[in-house]
Amino acid sequence: MNSTATTKIPTTEIEIIIEPKSRWLHIDWRSVVERRDLLFLLVRRDFVVKYKQTVLGPAWFIIQPLLMTLIFTVIFGNVAKIPTDGLPTVLFYLCGLLGWSYFAQVLSTSGATFTTNADLFTKIYFPRIIVPLAVAISNLFAFAIQLVTFIAFFAYFYFFTAAGETMTLSWSMLLLPFLILHIAVLALGVGFWLSSLTAKYRDFQMLQQFLIQIWMYATPIIWPLSQVPEAWRWAMALNPMAAVIESFKLILLGSGTVTLPFYAFSLFVSLAIFISGLMLFQRTERNFVDTV
Amino acid sequence: MSKPIIEVENVSKVYRLGQVGATSFRDELERYFLERKMRKTARAAALRGEPHPDTTNDPKEYWALSDVSFKVMPGEVIGVIGKNGAGKSTLLKILSRITEPTSGRITMRGSFASLLEVGTGFHPELTGRENVYLNGAILGMDRREVGKKFDEIVAFSGIDRHIDTPVKRYSTGMRVRLGFAVAAHMEPDILIVDEVLAVGDFDFQKKCLGKMQDVAGQGRTVFFVSHNMASIQQLCPRAILLMKGQVVADGPSKDVIQGYLGDMQEKAVDAFRADNPHRSGSGDLIFTGARLLDENHMQTNDVMAGNSISIEFDYENSGNVQDPSFVFTTYNSDGVPVTSINNGLQAFSLKDLGSSGQIRCRIPRCPLPPGRYRIAVSLHSDSRKTDHISNALFFDVSSSCFYKTSNTPHDGFCCVMLDHSWELDPKPGVKGVVNSNHTGIR
Numbered sequence: 131m132n133s134t135a136t137t138k139i140p141t142t143e144i145e146i147i148i149e150p151k152s153r154w155l156h157i158d159w160r161s162v163v164e165r166r167d168l169l170f171l172l173v174r175r176d177f178v179v180k181y182k183q184t185v186l187g188p189a190w191f192i193i194q195p196l197l198m199t200l201i202f203t204v205i206f207g208n209v210a211k212i213p214t215d216g217l218p219t220v221l222f223y224l225c226g227l228l229g230w231s232y233f234a235q236v237l238s239t240s241g242a243t244f245t246t247n248a249d250l251f252t253k254i255y256f257p258r259i260i261v262p263l264a265v266a267i268s269n270l271f272a273f274a275i276q277l278v279t280f281i282a283f284f285a286y287f288y289f290f291t292a293a294g295e296t297m298t299l300s301w302s303m304l305l306l307p308f309l310i311l312h313i314a315v316l317a318l319g320v321g322f323w324l325s326s327l328t329a330k331y332r333d334f335q336m337l338q339q340f341l342i343q344i345w346m347y348a349t350p351i352i353w354p355l356s357q358v359p360e361a362w363r364w365a366m367a368l369n370p371m372a373a374v375i376e377s378f379k380l381i382l383l384g385s386g387t388v389t390l391p392f393y394a395f396s397l398f399v400s401l402a403i404f405i406s407g408l409m410l411f412q413r414t415e416r417n418f419v420d421t422v
Numbered sequence: 423m424s425k426p427i428i429e430v431e432n433v434s435k436v437y438r439l440g441q442v443g444a445t446s447f448r449d450e451l452e453r454y455f456l457e458r459k460m461r462k463t464a465r466a467a468a469l470r471g472e473p474h475p476d477t478t479n480d481p482k483e484y485w486a487l488s489d490v491s492f493k494v495m496p497g498e499v500i501g502v503i504g505k506n507g508a509g510k511s512t513l514l515k516i517l518s519r520i521t522e523p524t525s526g527r528i529t530m531r532g533s534f535a536s537l538l539e540v541g542t543g544f545h546p547e548l549t550g551r552e553n554v555y556l557n558g559a560i561l562g563m564d565r566r567e568v569g570k571k572f573d574e575i576v577a578f579s580g581i582d583r584h585i586d587t588p589v590k591r592y593s594t595g596m597r598v599r600l601g602f603a604v605a606a607h608m609e610p611d612i613l614i615v616d617e618v619l620a621v622g623d624f625d626f627q628k629k630c631l632g633k634m635q636d637v638a639g640q641g642r643t644v645f646f647v648s649h650n651m652a653s654i655q656q657l658c659p660r661a662i663l664l665m666k667g668q669v670v671a672d673g674p675s676k677d678v679i680q681g682y683l684g685d686m687q688e689k690a691v692d693a694f695r696a697d698n699p700h701r702s703g704s705g706d707l708i709f710t711g712a713r714l715l716d717e718n719h720m721q722t723n724d725v726m727a728g729n730s731i732s733i734e735f736d737y738e739n740s741g742n743v744q745d746p747s748f749v750f751t752t753y754n755s756d757g758v759p760v761t762s763i764n765n766g767l768q769a770f771s772l773k774d775l776g777s778s779g780q781i782r783c784r785i786p787r788c789p790l791p792p793g794r795y796r797i798a799v800s801l802h803s804d805s806r807k808t809d810h811i812s813n814a815l816f817f818d819v820s821s822s823c824f825y826k827t828s829n830t831p832h833d834g835f836c837c838v839m840l841d842h843s844w845e846l847d848p849k850p851g852v853k854g855v856v857n858s859n860h861t862g863i864r
Binding site for chain 2: 144145146147148149150151165167168170171172175178179182183250251252253254255256416417419420
């Protein structure tokens, strides 16, 4: 055991300085990189633990959106008869939910970063941002499973139904990873805000569920953006998810109402939320322990 | 000469008292600007070399640490002592980077790991194996490092048979073992340790203490926080004494601890002054001092349950009182009278008191569970009170050897420990009765 002692002693190049920080944005990116193993293990933990003690396990990743799609198809498609831009209703809802469920999952989990990890955060230091980052990454697995489900349905409609003749495959599908990154940035941004506010005022924990629900109906998931009168479409730009979900539909199903300025504005809003959220988050992480 | 590995310069920390959630946004803003101002003035004062301006006189403010400075050289093993509320845990949290100081600066030259709890971040659904990796990563080890030491860690914990069982099926003892095993295999330059050794059973505690000494022996710097003077003296050559958020002594731990106990004694002397508000009586026969003696008749304020202790009182008899009755009552920190002893119980006569002297009462095996105690004492002569002091003596019971396991009963259910023995008479023919494993490990 003593042999290991001599190997690691002279590491005095490391210098850690602890002092009150008054800068607005100070994230210790170097130690985030150093602690990548922790990031990896937290991702793994989140994924493994989620469906422990369930019979169906990761199958829930498929079942959840399918059930939602079923409900939407019956209520909004058949009863309320909301148009779907001429697309098969199942595909239309499935596509919208694909992006949305990733967003909602990352948002709701990262929004509780400080409250759910209080025990951990009061005992040990590591860059706190690793926790929401792990959430954003671990939810990608669920997204991947849902994407496969979507592709299966897409293939069915494409090859075996009449609707398939109007559907096209386009190279723009390759933009999908960029859209996912956009969702992650936005969800983390809002998550940073919520988690910081929740750390101080638990009221925001209650509000969070409503926020997500209202936000979903305010986003073109069960209705197409083309239903909104042209004169009012600019208002939809204030909801950055609108442009993202419409882009999902445009590149996957070939039918969506989105223009480049519209999307660019959405991206701008998302980045603004992300950066301001990050600032708030890092201010909270420094002293939040004193308030729990 | 090498540079200090830890350099703490003028560190202060202010807490705000009162309900946090009840603040309005206006309060928050006010607070923000106030804090900025405070930081500036503190910094300016530090630059001018003035003492810290910790007298903002705001009753809502609480200075957990004010103007703390010290240096630690590489390889030093240093202990921090102080009463509850002296700022020990605040200092620990700031050094561990869990919270920020309000002002001041700390420089650490080397990798550090802090151990405020064992098994931090254990997830009950994951197996022991998975948790070893996760806990290692949380403590700052990388996967390869944990992988290399994995067998060693499992062997140290002694739970190799259950390593692939979810941790939720572990007993508390097993969880602690596994957690400590991971922590004990870290190799940081600086190790910051809280009183985590206070958990686990006796044998395991000894093993951990040994491992800690190994770490110290390897030339690492260890920063150990405890209110257990005995373990500080055993582990740390140097100690720092904190009182009300300030460093009041820094030096060889033996001197620091002696100084600390001496100071306590001074405070206890105040109880025997005439203007003590907690004192009453006619004054014919009065107490002039009191102290606690350990088994070697040395004065102490910190005893181990199960050892012999004596309580000694000095008296002066100015009114020539004959045959008084003498009683002292021991209260625990909840203010509950735990026991009361008077000279009548054993028909001990106090006839010949003289003009002054000492009364001593010996308790062969102190049955008090760990905690803080207060002794109130009074003298009566013909049912007239001559002297009563309700804060005559304070002492701590910090550990116990009352039972051979060193275990103590659960806090909430125990004011005093009883001697006892067990018997078991299993009926013949009944299956699976006997299991005398007293360590409580499932």
